Amino acid sequence: MGPATEVTERADAPAPPPGAPPTRSRRQRAVPWGVVALWVVALVLAVPFAAKLADVTRDKPTDYLPGGADSTRVQHLVEQLPGGGTSALLLVHHREGGLTAADRQLARAQVRQVADAYTLAGEKDGAVPRSVPAKDGRTLLTAFSLTGMGDEDVRDEAVHRIRDRIADPPSGLTVELGGPGAVAADSSEIFESVDGTLMLGTAVVVAVLLILTYRSPVLWLVPLLVVGVAAMVSRALVYGLVQAFDLTATTMNTSVMTVLIFGAGTDYALLLVSRYREELRVHRRPFEAMVAALRGCGPAVLASSGTVAAGLLCLLAADLNSVNALGPVGAIGVVCALAAMMTLLPALLVLLGRRLFWPLIPAFGSTPTVRRSLFTFMGSSAGRRPVTVLVGGALLLGTLCLGVFALPGDLREQDTFTEKPESVAAQERVQKAFPESSSRPVTVLARTGAAPRVEQAVRGTDGVVRVEKERSGGGWTEWAAYAKDKPESAGEMATIRRLRGELDGLRGAEALVGGPSAQQLDLQETNADDRKVVIPLVLAAVLVILIALLRSLVAPLILTVAVVASWGAALGLGGLAFEPVLGFEGLDPGIPLMTFVFLVALGVDYGIFLMHRTREESLRGVPVAEASLTALRTTGGVIASAGIVLAATFCVLATLPMVLMAQLGLVIAVGVLLDTFLVRTYLVTSASQLLKRWMWWPGRLFRTESEGVRRE
Incomplete structure (x- = not known):
């Protein structure tokens, strides 16, 4: 039988008599077709709803804020006050050689145009906001707030129209629109381009890697098609949850979901196809080979996906809205x-048969060519010197973990983009021209009945240099308080804390402090609190699943400690690269928690694949030390491919123009590669060589091998 021969039923086999039950071959063909039909129906139903997910994706500040924080309540309240939400803007005029009289006249005319076109908070009808010149005479700043901007589309349209009005200034004059409202509008524009770019980029990366892995002109299309179907169905389900339960779907959440589907889904496909290829050499019919493959790798894939899903669901305990919904x-x-x-993937593989693997078709009864692979060499080195390998690997990871002390400080709002938009450029110019004071207000809200007491307390707070009443209505009064220190500096954060302390003591005032800087402060504090709650939950969930799968206490503990070490090392490498190499001015406060959840849950996957195969070999009577080397030799290549695919898909996040996405993608990608090529290959294998049967304590394998040792 040649390697390209398809094994089928004999063509001259007698036909079954009328009314006889279906033959096994007919049933085996019917099951895959039925599965495909069900998925086709699911896809047809899902596509219309999947297309609507972008319409309900929200990226308001409150969607990324802590649910119970003061700044979140302030954001909600200002949107409900008469006139809707306000958008604070900064109009900045700058000339390097100094502003001329014509420049100042032009600036005044442009501000007048804005005042005529929109209702400005805190200004009487027809009044024009005051412009403030810098001491060096090169910069002119006009701060104002537009009312009725509660809707994102209305706000973004206003920002674009104002920018159209100030476009094409005279030669040498720079005119920029900044402020929180402009930052939000620029963010919306960036978010709108993320979804399609990410989906296309991830699909291309996965396609290239599958072609290189399978070395087949056709086979790679099947997993990619199945991943695409899964992505569509998941988007439709998320849309349904948003509509039914008001789930927060942000661009960050849907982007991470896309990467997860492509990365994790492709990993499961690689493992299944690899095992199916093995079984095709043993079983005559593809259906039987697939059943054997599913029995062999199914428990590991189920446990793997279970750890990821359980780890993600632990995020429900977080207070931060965006993390909670993730x-x-x-x-x-x-x-x-x-x-x-x-x-769906097994059904398609069975229906398409062996020829799908062309030109490397696994013929029935054939024996694969045995080559001395990289993982055979790595396993042998771990087997010869397990203590040296284990200690050396642990020291390397520990050294890399020290890099966390070099992580930059918390990311400021103006540094959240990898490519600087106009709003950020305007903010930086203002900070340089007015270093002695803040140009961004801190919002204070209180019950109108307590307004005199609240205003007095705000004016008397150390660090507050100016207070302006913005508007009243709905039983609330709003003020804009300006700190003496620049936005998001340690001094301004201290002023916000003092301000909250002063207002907390006013009975009946229900005073709240919000605004962009207060939001950043609440983000930092809430992320720290969420880490204390979510991290223990994730560790507990992962351990429970591993114990249930491996029937051991020691192996799950070793795998968990190993992936936590990978996370620390990846974060440490981020500390060495983010600011010195990549130029990131800060670390998003959510990065430690989110990378921990993903790296622990995803990193354990590869340990599960390895240890499950080790356990499978051990149950056949192979000693644990030898079984671990066999598992590494047989699964090393496919798991390495899976790790590379997963790391590459998360690297796609790093191409997006947001520091949060870039940092998230890079840390997870590095952590996955460390786990794939160092932790799982060397450290876990070395631990198995050293502990032998104790790796499975107190489970069945520990007792079985212990009895075998006593008999000998």
Whole structure:
């Protein structure tokens, strides 16, 4: 039988008599077709709803803020006050050689145009906001707030129209629009381009890697098609949850879900196809080979997806809105990827038969060519010197972990983009021209009945240099308080804390402090609190799943400690690269928590694949030390491919123009590669060589091998 021969039923086999039950071959063909039909129906139903997900994706400040924070309540309240939400803007005129009289006249005319076109908070009808010149005479600043900007589209349209009015200034004069409202509008513009770019980029990366892995002109299309189906169904399900339960779907959440589906789904496909290829050499019919493959790798894939889903659902305990919602959104993506890869992919592979693997077709009864692979060499070195390898690897990871002390400080709002938009350029110019004071107000809200007491307390707070009443209505009064220190500096943060302390003691005032700087402060504090809650939950969930799968206490503990070390090392490498190499001015406060959840949950996947195969070999009577080397030799290549695919998909996030996405993608990618090529290959294998049967304590394998040792 040649390597390209398709094994089928004999063509001259007698036909079954009328009314006889279906033959096994007919049933085996019917099951895959039925599975494909069900997925086709699901896809047809999902596509219209998947297309609507972008319409309900929200990126308001409150969607990324802590649910119970003062700044979040302030944001909600100002949007509900008469006139809707306000958008604070800064109009900045600058000339290097000094502003001329014509420049000042032009600036006044432009401000007048804005005042005529929009209602300005805190200004009487027809009044024009006061412009403030810098001491060096080169910069003129006009701060104002537009009312009725509660709707994002209305705000963005206003920002674009004002920019159109100030476009094409005279030669040498720079006119820029900044402030929180302009930053939000620029963010919206960036977010709108993320979804399509990310989906296309991830698909291309996965396609290239699958072609290189399978070395087949056709086979790579099947997993990619199945991943695409899973992505569509998951988007439709998320849309349904948004509509039914008002789930917060942000661009960050849906982007991470896309990467998870492509990365994790492709990993499951690689593992299944690899095992299916093995079984095709043993079983005559593709259906039987697939059943054997699913029995062999199914438990590991189920446990793998279970750890990721469980880890993500632990994020529901977080107070931060965007992180909290990431849990169910990400879990939906993982479950859809699992369902598609364990049902639709097997059905398609069985229907398409062996020739799908052309030109490397696994013929029935054939023996694969045995080559001394890289992982055979790595396993042998770990087997010869397990203590040296284990200690050396642990020292390397520990050294890399020290890099966390070099991580930059918390990311400021103006540094959230990798490519500087106009709003950020305007903010930086203002800070340089007016270093002695803040140009961005801190918002204070209080009950109108307590307004005199509140205003007195605000004016008397150390660090507050100016207070302006913005508006009243709905039983609330709003003030804009300006700190003496620049925005998001340690001095301004201290002023906000003092301000909150002063206002907390005013009975009946219900005073709240918000605004962009207060939001950043609440983000920092809430992320720190969320880490204390979520990290223990993730560790507990992962350990429970590992113990249930491996029937051991020691192996799960070793795998968990190993992936935590990978996370620390990846974060440490980020500390060495983010600011000195990549120029990131700060670390997003959510990075430690989100990278921990993903790296622990995803990193354990590869440990599960390895240890499950080790356990499978051990149950056949192979000693633990030898079984671990066999597992590494047989799974090393496919797991390495899976790790590279997963790391590459997360690297796609690093191409997006947001520092949060770039940092998230890079840390997870580095952590996955460390786990794939160092932790799982060397450290876990070395631990297995040293501990031998104790790796499985107190489970069945520990007892079985212990009895075997006593008999000998």
